[in-house]
Amino acid sequence: MNNTQLSYTAGVQDENTFLRDLLASKLLLSNSLVVHLKHQNKIQVNGQLVHTNYRIQAGDFVTIDIDLTEESTIIPESIPLDIVYEDEDFVAVNKPAGMSTHPSHLGGTGTLANAVTYYWQGLGRNILFRPINRLDKDTSGLVLIGKSQFAHQGIFNQLKQHTIDRRYVALVERSMAKDNGYIDQPIARLDDKKRQRIVHPTGQSATTHYQVLDKYPDHTLLSLKLETGRTHQIRVHLSFIGHPVCGDLLYGFASPLINRQALHADRIRFTHPRSGKEVILDIPLAEDIQTVVNYLNTPFNKPSL
Known part of the structure; x- marks a missing residue:
């Protein structure tokens, strides 16, 4: 797949508009990208290289080659x-x-x-x-x-x-009391030399939504959605409310069930910038986390309610 061309046919409503304004409003190109395209002669109208101060005429065919060197x-x-x-x-x-x-x-x-x-x-x-x-x-x-x-x-x-949907699944320590909710707490770097983050009033705003998928005596399986994308956001927020991700050595503690944090990004939904159509990508739970979930769901580990 190597379709690197964007195109637009100008209508009467575009008459006398500067090309640079049309690139921003119709093709949604940022100013920095337009600058790069100009420098590499990637902008044409009716098959001819033009300056971005060109005034559009109805019927003009604008083509952009976004395959920059x-x-x-x-x-x-x-x-x-x-x-x-x-x-x-x-x-x-x-x-x-x-x-x-x-x-x-x-x-x-x-x-x-x-x-x-x-x-x-x-x-x-x-x-x-x-x-x-x-x-x-x-x-x-x-x-x-x-x-x-x-x-x-x-x-x-x-x-x-905040129009892109990013969903995660996490197995966390302890059984959660609430079936759903959100965590709205600012996150800051612990200090300049460490990668660890903490909830702190001086931090950047961060919001994580959660929904319980299943409960066990000592664990909870959660679905999580991010409004923001701060470093370690889910791990910091869940640890802050007393339910660290299972196996998270940085914000929780080691687990005999899994040798890494039981956190998996299972869905991304976004609007395609070229077509304007919604794209939804879903993948199954990672095999090691699924193995733990299967174990926790056995009758021995999960008494029937």
Whole structure:
């Protein structure tokens, strides 16, 4: 898939509009992206290169090639990928637990970024790795990646407007009293040298919604939705209310049931910036978490009510 062209046919209502204004209002291109497109001669009207102060005439056919020349610093690495969705603008991958989303330093390897860059290289594409969402190393599930600045910008706008739906499943310690609710607590960095976050009045606003899926004597299975995307948000919020994610060594404690935090990103829903259509991506629960859930659901561990 390599459809890197956007197009628009001007109507009477667009008559005498500056091209730069049409690019923003009709094709939803940011000013920074338009600047890059201009510098690489990617903007045409009726097959001819034009300046963005060109005044549109009815019937003009505007074409934009969003395949910009870019230089990726990510080292390609042959690592198996579980691709669950791909089109001309996005690829969505089911990231396993134990894999970082992005290298922590220049030249780092073993991450999702290295694997995706290798995959794109095999298709003859030199694309920057632009994850829409980032998962912690030991959190599994869906990571959505934009193939261009246009795609990334389109979803970023939805993130700012809280119109993208990101859902997670978590197994947490202890049985929760309420079947649903939300946690609205600001999150701050503990200090500049540590990656740990805490709930603190000076932090950034953060809201997490939760719904109980199942209860056990000592655990609860939750579905969670994010309004904001702060670092470690779900883990910090759940620990704050006394229900840390099972197996979370940073915000909770070790568990004999699982050797990593039992947190999985199972759904992303967004409006496609090219087509305007809704895209819903769902994946099953990670195998190790599902194994724990099956164990907890056995009659021995879960007495019938």
